[in-house]
Amino acid sequence: MKTLKMRSSAIAMTALALLLTSACGKADTTATSTSASTAPAASPAAASTKPAEPVKVIWWHSMSGELGKAIDKLVADFNASHKDVQVEAVFQGTYDESLNKMKASMDTKNGPSLIQVYEIGSRFMIDSKAITPMQTFIDADKYDVSQLEENILNYYRVDNKLYSMPFNTSNPILYYNKDMFKAAGLDPEKPPTTYDEVAKAAQALSKDGKSGASFAIYGWFMEQFFANQGAEYLNNGNGRTSPATESQVNADAGVKTLEWWKQMVDNKSAANLGRKTDDTKKAFLAGQVAMTLDSTASLRGIVSGAEGKFQVGTAYLPKPAGAGEGGVVVGGASLYILNNKTEAEQKGAWEFIKYLTTPDVQAYWSVNTGYFPITKKAYDEQLMKDNLVKYPQFKTAIDQLHATKANKATQGAVMGVFPEARQIVEGAIEETLAGKKAPKDALDAAAKSISEKLATYNKTVK
Missing domain, CATH: 3.40.190.10 (Periplasmic binding protein-like II)
Known part of the structure; x- marks a missing residue:
């Protein structure tokens, strides 16, 4: 690998990381700083103010063909149901090509809010200091990770901290x-x-x-x-x-x-x-x-x-x-939130990630791509049940994943x-x-x- 490209200003990077960690670790106070009972009456000018623009989340991914079509459907459905956050999915080529583009964008504002990175890029992503760990959002939101597959989460945990959210998973x-x-x-x-x-x-x-x-x-x-x-x-x-x-x-x-x-x-x-x-x-x-x-x-x-x-x-x-x-060790890729984006963009990316982990979305993703659902309750969805009837061979993969003994060997190796x-x-x-x-x-x-x-x-x- 070429010499790891680090931030041009370590002090600025550290300050930004601390700011984002602090901001994401608290409940969102911007919407609750004034309640309906205490807020001053709106002036005619204020009443005519245009509604706030939705937060835009740029998602770089490496899924082409039928997989790319499945991603476009997920994004379209999310955007239709979330007017405050709008996601734009942008295909960036292979995993290697996408990661190289991200490295080139690290000192600029031209990079993504969210990026899909293959599993063997995990150590680099952590060492890059370019991300806000997923654990930050999980803790702030009290998000229940027990609903997700433990043997899939294990790969993306380092020092008991989840740095990214599993997305497309296989073995x-x-x-x-x-x-x-x-x-x-x-x-x-x-x-x-x-x-x-x-x-x-x-x-x-x-x-x-x-x-x-x-x-x-x-x-x-x-x-x-x-x-x-x-x-x-x-x-x-x-x-x-x-x-x-x-x-x-x-x-x-x-x-x-x-x-x-x-x-x-x-x-x-x-x-x-x-x-x-x-x-x-x-x-x-x-x-x-x-x-x-x-x-x-x-x-x-x-x-x-x-x-x-x-x-x-x-x-x-x-x-x-x-x-x-x-x-077996899980393969595939996971999603990282970049820390050089605004708090609003990062939270918007987190909202999208939570949407992706819902049982019905995971069932759709699995059936249309062949990847594992990362959410346990996806198997209760009728779409998933019907798919297992049509492709009973997939049960081998599910059983193998669940039979995997959790240890450092099956958690998978990580290196830059x-x-x-x-x-x-x-x-x-x-x-x-x-x-x-x-x-x-x-x-x-x-x-x-x-x-x-x-x-x-x-x-x-x-």
């Missing part, structure tokens, strides 16, 4: 072709759950030019394999008890995972199709591979794409037999150089699967490189 599951399972003599209702079971099934499924499995070379998957074994990806409590200084990707959890993966590629029971999940997804839908890993957000598209061709089964993310207690770290890990996996390096050697080199980047980042932040 990975195993997708498999039930028809190919039957043809191979495997029970389509008993998918593999361990590394050994996956490897054995993959061999049985590899025939007639088709592969038993194919997993994209995606750093997110390695992070998930660690969490599923109850293993921490970084030192210092996954970077949560104090800033991480060392990568632990070369620990046993990583080596075991890469050895298992490489063994399947070497014996040709798993195809190596590169880094793009789109490529493994296409191969799966074409019936060329029997098992793949993908996000729960892809579920509806995968099931629909296989319709009329084969039945799609879903299963939990596999792990080694006898692995420690763990589960996460985007770069993910690329480094993908490079190590690539080298290993291509036979250029042994799993341990590749991961040792990756861990060393990531740790060096952490050291540089930590010095910059200090």
